[in-house]
Amino acid sequence: MFWITxxxxxxxxxxxxxLLAAGFSLIFGLMRVxxxxxxxxxxxxxxxxxxxxGAGFWVAVLAAGVGCALxxxxxxxxxxxxxxxxxxxxxxxxxxxxxIVADQCLLIWSGDPIPLAAPGFLQGAARLGVFAFPLYRLxxxxxxxxxxxxxxxxxxxxxxxxxxxxxxxxxxxxRATGIPVSRLFTVVFCLGSALAGIGGALAAPILSVxxxxxxxxxxxxxxVVILGGIGSLAGxxxxxxxxxIIYIFGQILLPDLSYVILFLPMVVVLAVRPEGLLGRQAx
Amino acid sequence: xxSAVLFFLTAIACxxxxxxxxxxxxxxxxxxLVYGLFAVSVNILAGYGGMVSLGHxxxxxxxxxxxxxxxxxxxxxxxxxxxxxxxxxxxxxAVFGLIALRTSGLSFLMITLALGQIVWGVAFRYTDLxxxxxxxxxxxxxxxxxxxxxxxxxxxxxxxxxxILLAAFIRSPLGAAVKxxxxxxxxxxxxxxxxxxxxxxxxxxxxFVATVSGILxxxxxQFISPHALSLTVSSEAVLMVIAGGIxxxxxxxxxxxxxxxxxxVASAYTDRWPTLLGCIFLFIxxxxxxxxxxxxxxxxxxxxxxxxxGAPRTASLQQNPRAR
Numbered sequence: 001m002f003w004i005t006x007x008x009x010x011x012x013x014x015x016x017x018x019l020l021a022a023g024f025s026l027i028f029g030l031m032r033v034x035x036x037x038x039x040x041x042x043x044x045x046x047x048x049x050x051x052x053x054g055a056g057f058w059v060a061v062l063a064a065g066v067g068c069a070l071x072x073x074x075x076x077x078x079x080x081x082x083x084x085x086x087x088x089x090x091x092x093x094x095x096x097x098x099x100i101v102a103d104q105c106l107l108i109w110s111g112d113p114i115p116l117a118a119p120g121f122l123q124g125a126a127r128l129g130v131f132a133f134p135l136y137r138l139x140x141x142x143x144x145x146x147x148x149x150x151x152x153x154x155x156x157x158x159x160x161x162x163x164x165x166x167x168x169x170x171x172x173x174x175r176a177t178g179i180p181v182s183r184l185f186t187v188v189f190c191l192g193s194a195l196a197g198i199g200g201a202l203a204a205p206i207l208s209v210x211x212x213x214x215x216x217x218x219x220x221x222x223x224v225v226i227l228g229g230i231g232s233l234a235g236x237x238x239x240x241x242x243x244x245i246i247y248i249f250g251q252i253l254l255p256d257l258s259y260v261i262l263f264l265p266m267v268v269v270l271a272v273r274p275e276g277l278l279g280r281q282a283x
Numbered sequence: 284x285x286s287a288v289l290f291f292l293t294a295i296a297c298x299x300x301x302x303x304x305x306x307x308x309x310x311x312x313x314x315x316l317v318y319g320l321f322a323v324s325v326n327i328l329a330g331y332g333g334m335v336s337l338g339h340x341x342x343x344x345x346x347x348x349x350x351x352x353x354x355x356x357x358x359x360x361x362x363x364x365x366x367x368x369x370x371x372x373x374x375x376x377a378v379f380g381l382i383a384l385r386t387s388g389l390s391f392l393m394i395t396l397a398l399g400q401i402v403w404g405v406a407f408r409y410t411d412l413x414x415x416x417x418x419x420x421x422x423x424x425x426x427x428x429x430x431x432x433x434x435x436x437x438x439x440x441x442x443x444x445x446x447i448l449l450a451a452f453i454r455s456p457l458g459a460a461v462k463x464x465x466x467x468x469x470x471x472x473x474x475x476x477x478x479x480x481x482x483x484x485x486x487x488x489x490x491f492v493a494t495v496s497g498i499l500x501x502x503x504x505q506f507i508s509p510h511a512l513s514l515t516v517s518s519e520a521v522l523m524v525i526a527g528g529i530x531x532x533x534x535x536x537x538x539x540x541x542x543x544x545x546x547x548v549a550s551a552y553t554d555r556w557p558t559l560l561g562c563i564f565l566f567i568x569x570x571x572x573x574x575x576x577x578x579x580x581x582x583x584x585x586x587x588x589x590x591x592x593g594a595p596r597t598a599s600l601q602q603n604p605r606a607r
Contacts, residue, residue, distance in 0.1 A: 028389075032389070079569075083569070089572055091392060092335075092525070093564070093569070095564065096518075096562070097565065098561070099560050099561035099564070100557070100561035103557035104558065216400075218396075219396060222393045222397045223397050226386075226390065226393060230390065256408060256412075259401045259404030260401065262404075266394070266397070270394075274385040
């Protein structure tokens with residue numbers, strides 16, 4: 001009973017983590033940019049959704065995705081591209097930006113946690129024998145799975161995906177064959193940021209939105225990406241499930257030390273495979 | 284010339300308390316010393332080792348909390364607490380180093396960030412030990428001194444010792460090896476140097492200095508809370524290093540002076556320090572990645588030559604090569 005419910009909650013949390021980490025990993029894998037604004041986008045997505053909830057839940061989620069995609073595009077165009085080739089400057093630039101975004105969120109939406117109501121038909125729980133599964137968490141798992149599948153299809157089965165993979169493997173050669181690498185970068189940056197925003201909006205009904213959410217979630221996303229292997233979608237999926245399970249069970253069993261046990265998977269994986277479970281050997 | 288400037292600045296630092304109008308300003312000067320020491324610790328890794336850490340506030344926090352718990356909660360003498368903090372802080376660095384140094388470059392940066400946030404999480408959640416968000420306040424007698432003037436000179440003396448030792452370390456063969464591993468890891472490895480061990484030593488030295496700054500931190504504020512361990516604090520230290528000039532001995536101290544002064548001035552007018560911090564970050568990274576002093580010099584030189592003839596663009600690429 002306890003284990004099933006815990007596992008279910010872990011998977012729901014893993015779904016949120018996946019939405020957050022997949023975008024980060026996508027951007028990192030393609031552009032070698034560690035976008036530290038990603039956590040702030042997640043929080044911003046949540047806030048945007050709470051403001052747009054009047055127009056309905058789906059509109060709110062859409063607003064979060066579009067808002068973050070636009071902002072992500074701007075960041076890519078105005079900041080990341082300008083610092084092309086300077087990895088460290090890009091990281092620190094996005095870090096500086098994350099402070100600004102988080103602080104403006106605090107200014108606009110104040111310091112109190114803002115809850116977000118799940119749509120009516122997703123309230124309540126599905127009963128299966130003695131177990132009760134909250135519908136909204138089920139929904140989160142399904143959505144994350146659908147997004148994972150569509151991302152995989154896009155990357156593996158479409159021309160756009162083939163171009164992205166080509167640009168990841170060899171940027172110069174991809175350029176030489178006429179692939180508009182810079183535009184691809186912008187597209188991927190928007191897509192990744194949109195995923196973060198949608199993740200934040202979808203997570204709001206279970207986590208609610210509050211200042212500090214960004215710095216709480218960002219390290220988890222980093223752990224997911226480090227564990228799973230940078231740039232690997234499947235890795236992000238496995239990493240999310242792993243971190244989700246450890247985090248949720250840690251909070252139930254050892255609430256004081258739930259953060260410390262996040263160490264364990266990192267230590268084990270880095271000791272055996274420094275490039276992450278499904279990561280490629282560093283070139 | 285350089286040693287004359289150094290002598291002059293040291294002399295100023297020694298008589299500074301008597302030039303300042305009151306304890307408030309003396310407190311800020313002491314803060315600059317402590318944050319300067321903290322920035323120096325980040326610079327050992329980032330500047331000389333080519334490894335930028337975004338989790339150094341974790342070491343500051345571990346040291347400060349160890350001190351606060353041993354001295355405040357359990358009532359040991361301040362000096363016992365200093366010893367405990369030194370040991371546990373450095374041991375933490377030794378453990379974190381084993382994990383973080385499995386990778387390099389951006390992955391290193393991401394792992395240090397995650398490690399730092401894990402320490403923050405422990406400080407925030409493990410309320411039995413750390414008193415959670417409320418933090419731990421230290422009363423009279425649990426710190427080495429409560430007198431602002433004594434604290435200033437203690438911090439100055441510690442900083443001076445660290446700087447002298449650090450200068451010796453950088454000039455030593457080991458220091459040269461650290462820089463060699465930063466610039467040419469493969470060549471150093473071919474020459475028979477154990478690059479991992481050299482990086483690990485740099486990491487521990489850096490963690491040790493951060494630990495010392497953490498002990499001083501808890502002396503001057505007599506208070507420690509999770510906010511002192513936040514990502515913002517780690518980032519501020521990186522900003523101090525970049526603003527002052529990455530990989531220079533005294534640059535981080537200058538950077539610390541600028542950032543602490545700005546923070547104190549700004550807090551008098553606005554609550555929006557994070558926004559301002561972010562803007563300074565962007566400004567320095569885009570306009571003067573080599574640091575405020577060389578950056579200003581370059582821009583002035585650029586202006587001067589632009590006045591004479593067209594506008595030549597000096598290379599603004601960061602000169603300091605990163606570990607790949």
